[in-house]
Amino acid sequence: MRVIVADHPLIAHKLTYLRAQETDSPTFRRLTEELMTLLAYEATREVRVEPFTIQTPVAPAEGIKLSTPKPLIVPILRAGLGMLEGMVRLLPSAEVGFLGMARDEETLEAVTYANRLPDDLSGRQCYVLDPMLATGGTLAMSVRYLVDRGADDITAITLLCAPEGIAAVERELADLDVPFTLVTGAIDERLDDNGYIVPGLGDAGDRLYGVAVQ
Numbered sequence: 001m002r003v004i005v006a007d008h009p010l011i012a013h014k015l016t017y018l019r020a021q022e023t024d025s026p027t028f029r030r031l032t033e034e035l036m037t038l039l040a041y042e043a044t045r046e047v048r049v050e051p052f053t054i055q056t057p058v059a060p061a062e063g064i065k066l067s068t069p070k071p072l073i074v075p076i077l078r079a080g081l082g083m084l085e086g087m088v089r090l091l092p093s094a095e096v097g098f099l100g101m102a103r104d105e106e107t108l109e110a111v112t113y114a115n116r117l118p119d120d121l122s123g124r125q126c127y128v129l130d131p132m133l134a135t136g137g138t139l140a141m142s143v144r145y146l147v148d149r150g151a152d153d154i155t156a157i158t159l160l161c162a163p164e165g166i167a168a169v170e171r172e173l174a175d176l177d178v179p180f181t182l183v184t185g186a187i188d189e190r191l192d193d194n195g196y197i198v199p200g201l202g203d204a205g206d207r208l209y210g211v212a213v214q
Helices: 009-019 025-043 081-090 137-148 163-172 204-209
Strands: 002-005 049-055 060-066 072-077 098-103 110-116 125-129 153-158 180-184
Touching: 009 025, 025 081, 025 125, 025 153, 025 180, 025 204, 072 081, 072 137, 081 125, 081 204, 098 137, 110 137, 125 137, 137 153, 137 163
Parallel strands: 002 180, 072 098, 072 125, 125 153, 153 180
Antiparallel strands: 049 060, 098 110
């Protein structure tokens, strides 16, 4: 498992306003999209490409294009949807699948409730989108889910992480036999007793959409 903290002043600047309690939902959504595009730039450094010849107005030129099969973007519902637009802005030709997972607030375990993914992901490079890595259960389960269907290279992108979450994912995926990279905007201090990131930014889904889901 490789962990990359995208150290850039624009990312830190936008994260500061994203964290602020007074930031309203429309601004929160806009900042999330902008942050996602910045993080996606870092996360796609090793996106698979293949040679491609084009004709310029002057002469033939060798370039590159995304390899086939195209990358698969997998936002984790519902908060991951807020990151999707920023990602597809950078990778408009990628395909999109959806995975619905929620944390049981009593056990803190991840539970799958929806799956809109191809059955066969053989040879696919996948990008998992989830705003926060807290306890790590949701991310670890989603990565397993993709690997079981044949994905052979996975990058997860989060806005924030807790150290405990990173350690839990590393522990849960220790036997993973495919490359796995975590790209994040920041690693925060810790988790509180309720499994929330400190200082964090609150419940990303509620702040994105302005409606609490029970």
